[in-house]
Amino acid sequence: MDNKTKLKQNLATIQSNIAKALLKNGKKSTDITIIAVSKTIGSDIAKLAFDLGIRDFGENRTQELNQKKQFIKEANWHMIGRLQTNKVKEVVGVADLIHSLDRWNLAEEINKRGRLLNIEVPVLVQVNIAGEEQKAGIEPNDVEEFLDSLGQLSNIKVYGLMTMAPFMENNEGTRPIFRELFYLKEKLKNNIYKNVEFKYLSMGMSQDYEIAIEEGSNMVRIGSALFDF
Ligand SMILES: *Cc1c(COP(=O)(O)O)cnc(C)c1O
Secondary structure: OOHHHHHHHHHHHHHHHHHHHHHHHOOOOOOOEEEOOOOOOOOHHHHHHHHOOEEEEEEEHHHHHHHHHHHHHOOEEEEEOOOOOHHHHHHOOOOOOOOOOOOOOHHHHHHHHHHOEEEEEEEEEEEEOOOOOOOOEEOHHHHHHHHHHHOOOOEEEEEEEOOOOOOOOOOOHHHHHHHHHHHHHHHHHHOOOOOOOEEEEEOOOOHHHHHHHOOOOEEEEEEEOOOOO
């Protein structure tokens, strides 16, 4: 089977699984954005996905994101990986959404660069729901205060929250993590923030995207289930 046929089948399977998950979520979310995580594949394969209708791509390295964006300019490019402050200039003004805002000094750096370019930088705040030491993200209890503080940074716009569940043998174990982020978002929505709009809940990857959607995700980041070659 050629790559395009394989990709088409994988995409059809994912879309059908998403449709099933949406039926189970009690309208917690409706439209799902599929982000094709292209970090393990080349621009040529990413282009095949674009030709099949994929409009959003995710990368976790700034250099790869820049290179692939050059190749597929019409797509939306998402920075999903941990971002070092010295790489901020390579991604602000390039990425359409940064999913990994996880600390104050990174916010300051993003804001500084946004001001220089005279743009509002779209970000998601990454939350460490699972409480894993090695995982990035703001602790759930600190998110409220963090969003408040971000009000001081006028070149940042927060469009929602992101989390990563740990790998689990039984993916049902991820459900409480996604549920907690959904309810955190519901709670925070009652507050008034200067530069926050709760539009996206970025949660779910190849192992757990169906569960994430059942729990209210509207943005899934899928790599290996799509690009399994
Ligand atoms: C790699 C990656 C993904 C995609 O993972 P798959 O298991 O291949 O779907 C999603 N989110 C982040 C932050 C990643 O680094």
